[in-house]
Amino acid sequence: MIARDGTCTSLWQAITEPYIPANKADGDITYDVVLIGGGITGISTAWLLQQAGKNCLVIEARNIGFGTTGGTTAHLNTLLDTPYADISKNFGEDSAKLVARAAREAIELVKKNSKDLSIDCGFKDMPAFVFAQTQEQANDLDDIYLASAKAGLQLTYTNRIPVPIPFKRALIVRNQASFNPMPYVYALATAFEKAGGTILQDTRVTGVEEDEILTVTTSSSSFRARAVVFATHIPIGINLLHLRCAPYRSYAMAVRLMNKKDYPKGLIYDSEDPYHYYRSQEINGVTYLIAGGYDHRTADEENTENRFLQLEAYLRRYYNIKEIKYTWSSQYFEPADGLPYIGSLPGHTGNIFTATGFGGNGMVYSSVAAIILKSMITGEPDPYKGLFNPNRIKPVAGFVNFIKHNSHVAFEILSKIVPAAKMTAFVEMAPGEGKVAKYDGQTIAIHKDEHGNLHALHPECTHMKCTIAWNTAENSWDCPCHGARFDINGEVLTGPAANNLQTIHLD
Numbered sequence: 001m002i003a004r005d006g007t008c009t010s011l012w013q014a015i016t017e018p019y020i021p022a023n024k025a026d027g028d029i030t031y032d033v034v035l036i037g038g039g040i041t042g043i044s045t046a047w048l049l050q051q052a053g054k055n056c057l058v059i060e061a062r063n064i065g066f067g068t069t070g071g072t073t074a075h076l077n078t079l080l081d082t083p084y085a086d087i088s089k090n091f092g093e094d095s096a097k098l099v100a101r102a103a104r105e106a107i108e109l110v111k112k113n114s115k116d117l118s119i120d121c122g123f124k125d126m127p128a129f130v131f132a133q134t135q136e137q138a139n140d141l142d143d144i145y146l147a148s149a150k151a152g153l154q155l156t157y158t159n160r161i162p163v164p165i166p167f168k169r170a171l172i173v174r175n176q177a178s179f180n181p182m183p184y185v186y187a188l189a190t191a192f193e194k195a196g197g198t199i200l201q202d203t204r205v206t207g208v209e210e211d212e213i214l215t216v217t218t219s220s221s222s223f224r225a226r227a228v229v230f231a232t233h234i235p236i237g238i239n240l241l242h243l244r245c246a247p248y249r250s251y252a253m254a255v256r257l258m259n260k261k262d263y264p265k266g267l268i269y270d271s272e273d274p275y276h277y278y279r280s281q282e283i284n285g286v287t288y289l290i291a292g293g294y295d296h297r298t299a300d301e302e303n304t305e306n307r308f309l310q311l312e313a314y315l316r317r318y319y320n321i322k323e324i325k326y327t328w329s330s331q332y333f334e335p336a337d338g339l340p341y342i343g344s345l346p347g348h349t350g351n352i353f354t355a356t357g358f359g360g361n362g363m364v365y366s367s368v369a370a371i372i373l374k375s376m377i378t379g380e381p382d383p384y385k386g387l388f389n390p391n392r393i394k395p396v397a398g399f400v401n402f403i404k405h406n407s408h409v410a411f412e413i414l415s416k417i418v419p420a421a422k423m424t425a426f427v428e429m430a431p432g433e434g435k436v437a438k439y440d441g442q443t444i445a446i447h448k449d450e451h452g453n454l455h456a457l458h459p460e461c462t463h464m465k466c467t468i469a470w471n472t473a474e475n476s477w478d479c480p481c482h483g484a485r486f487d488i489n490g491e492v493l494t495g496p497a498a499n500n501l502q503t504i505h506l507d
């Protein structure tokens with residue numbers, strides 16, 4: 001099993017052995033490109049660049065798949081989270097067509113890689129279904145139909161959906177797909193190394209010094225590069241993109257059903273906000289129903305475990321469940337204007353790149369990023385004409401609320417700090433509980449583990465000093481502002497923080 005940035009076990013993590021790199025990183029040479037982050041974005045981009053003749057080094061803080069790639073649900077869909085009607089309204093109809101084309105080309109790239117490298121990742125073409133259960137949702141579905149058809153998606157109305165849930169109206173979208181992301185990423189990593197690339201795991205990048213040649217500093221040594229790609233899901237350090245992306249958590253489970261015929265064939269979405277999503281996955285002869293939903297802003301939910309209970313209760317309403325095999329949650333970053341940020345990192349020299357703000361579509365946008373960044377770094381024109389440029393200024397409706405919500409969540413956490421007087425003693429905390437408390441004149445983040453041991457940390461996130469909040473489901477400290485996450489000992493799990501939390505020794 002590989003490690004992931006949480007204590008719950010995902011389906012993909014459970015079935016994956018650690019990746020063992022073949023080549024050794026060399027501190028004496030200048031790499032053409034250093035890619036930071038060994039998720040699907042870093043590895044897909046590294047593979048395209050190495051094929052294009054660039055000598056690349058991928059540096060991963062923990063292990064390949066440690067981030068959201070190991071906690072995804074792996075739908076490959078051109079029907080994206082941001083409705084084409086919104087993309088059309090904010091960016092114009094031609095841009096909506098370009099986004100649809102980019103998503104299509106991304107799925108084709110995953111398909112081609114799977115075929116060319118004979119990857120045993122169960123890549124399957126399949127339709128997607130989206131259904132409405134109320135009249136209001138049905139009206140929205142009509143808008144989705146019109147705008148998606150205009151953008152070039154092949155979709156029609158249908159009176160059948162492959163889930164036993166009552167509905168008013170439904171659409172079927174052709175040419176979508178699903179796959180198992182971990183064998184896919186591993187096969188790309190192996191091919192990348194065979195082509196001369198290098199992967200360095202267990203090494204956290206702490207910064208990039210800018211000069212004609214860039215110096216990438218890490219927890220152990222430094223490396224020189226002509227270009228750097230932040231494929232860290234959100235760039236580390238302090239950047240404009242931290243204002244333009246908001247961290248969200250989503251909850252998933254892989255369950256076995258009593259009746260084989262109940263496993264749905266297709267990708268399925270309802271029209272709730274946030275929506276529930278479903279699909280089936282066969283691994284080693286065992287089929288699972290993977291369902292997800294109950295998303296919320298990171299640190300905006302006190303009882304995160306409750307989200308699993310809600311998801312389970314929802315599933316049990318419609319399915320006869322034999323076994324709940326895996327439950328997990330993971331994090332994604334929602335962009336302010338609905339489109340991801342792929343290209344030059346704002347405020348830096350042109351040879352530092354980023355790919356973030358994928359929302360719930362990073363399986364697709366990671367390949368869009370690979371295509372764009374490969375083009376930019378090899379001096380070819382961006383095939384999507386700068387549409388995803390992170391430096392764009394797009395003041396869309398709701399942007400101010402988006403920013404306001406950031407500070408609101410941070411304030412909420414501060415207002416929940418428990419004064420010692422109210423918390424008679426930490427002894428009263430239940431095992432597994434975590435709290436931010438005032439104790440002996442200072443504010444501390446305290447967690448009681450299942451053996452009754454207390455772990456105390458300085459509660460200021462090392463990224464931008466927001467106050468962290470406890471996440472019961474994944475046993476982590478999460479920052480509401482920009483999504484940095486830390487384990488019970490204060491070690492960074494998720495960026496943008498690059499430094500651990502300070503520990504506090506309690507007598």
Ligand SMILES: Cc1cc2nc3c(=O)[nH]c(=O)nc-3n(C[C@H](O)[C@H](O)[C@H](O)COP(=O)(O)OP(=O)(O)OC[C@H]3O[C@@H](n4cnc5c(N)ncnc54)[C@H](O)[C@@H]3O)c2cc1C
Nearest residue numbers: 037039040041061067068069072073074075205361362363
């Ligand atoms: C529950 C859930 C379900 C989802 N389902 C879907 C889906 O069905 N379809 C879809 O298209 N998308 C889905 N997504 C989104 C998608 O999974 C992600 O967008 C995608 O996995 C992001 O990949 P990545 O490589 O960019 O980031 P990650 O996989 O997070 O990889 C980033 C890597 O960078 C490393 N890193 C971070 N900081 C540093 C540093 N300083 N130094 C070195 N390394 C560092 C991390 O350890 C990590 O391994 C889902 C997201 C969630 C949360």
